[in-house]
Amino acid sequence: MKQRLGRSSIKYDRDVYILNSASIVGKKEGEGPLGLLFDLVGDDDMFGCNTWEEAESSLQKDAVYLALEKAALKADDISIVFAGDLLGQSIATSFGISSYGIPLMGVYGACSTCGESLAAGSMSIAGEFADKVLCVTSSHFASAEKEFRFPLEYGNQRPLSASWTVTGSGAFILSGSIPADGRVRARISGITIGKVVDYGLKDSMNMGACMAPAAASTIEQHLIDFDSQPEDYDKIITGDLGSVGQTALFDLLKKKGIDISERHMDCGIEIFDANEQDTHSGGSGCGCSAVTLSAYILKQLEEGNWKKVLFAPTGALLSKTSFNEGMSVPGICHALVIESV
Numbered sequence: 091m092k093q094r095l096g097r098s099s100i101k102y103d104r105d106v107y108i109l110n111s112a113s114i115v116g117k118k119e120g121e122g123p124l125g126l127l128f129d130l131v132g133d134d135d136m137f138g139c140n141t142w143e144e145a146e147s148s149l150q151k152d153a154v155y156l157a158l159e160k161a162a163l164k165a166d167d168i169s170i171v172f173a174g175d176l177l178g179q180s181i182a183t184s185f186g187i188s189s190y191g192i193p194l195m196g197v198y199g200a201c202s203t204c205g206e207s208l209a210a211g212s213m214s215i216a217g218e219f220a221d222k223v224l225c226v227t228s229s230h231f232a233s234a235e236k237e238f239r240f241p242l243e244y245g246n247q248r249p250l251s252a253s254w255t256v257t258g259s260g261a262f263i264l265s266g267s268i269p270a271d272g273r274v275r276a277r278i279s280g281i282t283i284g285k286v287v288d289y290g291l292k293d294s295m296n297m298g299a300c301m302a303p304a305a306a307s308t309i310e311q312h313l314i315d316f317d318s319q320p321e322d323y324d325k326i327i328t329g330d331l332g333s334v335g336q337t338a339l340f341d342l343l344k345k346k347g348i349d350i351s352e353r354h355m356d357c358g359i360e361i362f363d364a365n366e367q368d369t370h371s372g373g374s375g376c377g378c379s380a381v382t383l384s385a386y387i388l389k390q391l392e393e394g395n396w397k398k399v400l401f402a403p404t405g406a407l408l409s410k411t412s413f414n415e416g417m418s419v420p421g422i423c424h425a426l427v428i429e430s431v
Contacts, residue, residue: 260380298335
């Protein structure tokens with residue numbers, strides 16, 4: 091059976107299951123509304139390491155360990171790992187999971203990396219190129235500030251449109267078969283691969299607005315390819331648009347005759363308390379959608395509160411070089427259909 095659907099999508103004719111997952115976050119994230127749902131909350135955002143970058147690597151290493159442990163698997167049981175982060179040359183990933191000795195496909199989609207890794211991993215399972223796949227990503231507030239903005243010691247002020255990079259890592263184990271105990275968290279039934287969308291915006295402190303056009307493009311294309319309506323999903327979930335990006339997304343889609351306002355959820359809005367935590371527009375970073383998916387979204391699917399969601403993390407494809415050279419901030423968004431089992 092042909093799995094390709096429409097212009098940019100794939101509808102799997104083989105079940106792809108999320109066997110288990112793990113989430114690790116920093117202290118600030120643990121103090122937010124989802125704090126009790128995470129597998130592990132650090133007391134110190136250095137996580138016992140000497141540098142911010144090393145701390146982020148340890149996040150990935152520990153998230154993988156927890157996911158494997160929860161699934162009762164060993165590293166040797168995994169065919170491929172799809173992983174990435176926000177740092178230059180994905181150093182959090184290469185230093186974080188090298189000790190596991192699993193064949194690695196490094197991916198980079200900025201804050202959409204969770205969606206990209208799950209899309210690549212699920213394609214590998216659906217195409218029968220792998221039996222079990224590991225997908226992992228991470229971000230860290232301090233390492234991201236150092237990479238893209240200013241060192242923390244600079245003490246720069248952040249505009250209200252800015253988001254707060256989540257300190258966290260999420261790891262997911264995918265398989266084409268259900269284990270003997272019959273326990274799986276959810277299944278991935280299809281994906282829509284996004285394209286780069288650039289509206290010419292240059293404000294790196296307003297990434298929600300920069301990424302919203304890409305989210306609108308992918309959601310619209312998904313609905314066309316799958317011949318579906320927003321009402322077909324319990325939730326349409328973006329990764330880290332925040333409150334500013336959410337408004338832009340609603341406006342862009344309404345111009346296309348699409349209204350998702352009644353069922354939209356954004357991980358960056360959910361992970362922090364807007365009234366109690368000073369994060370301005372909300373959360374962002376590779377870890378934002380990853381830990382929210384693992385701790386909260388999959389829980390809702392497992393418990394039957396939701397039957398089907400469209401999970402669409404977004405990414406801002408800038409670097410400090412492109413920003414310093416005055417270039418715009420393109421966006422990208424990849425979407426997955428995730429259903430309860």
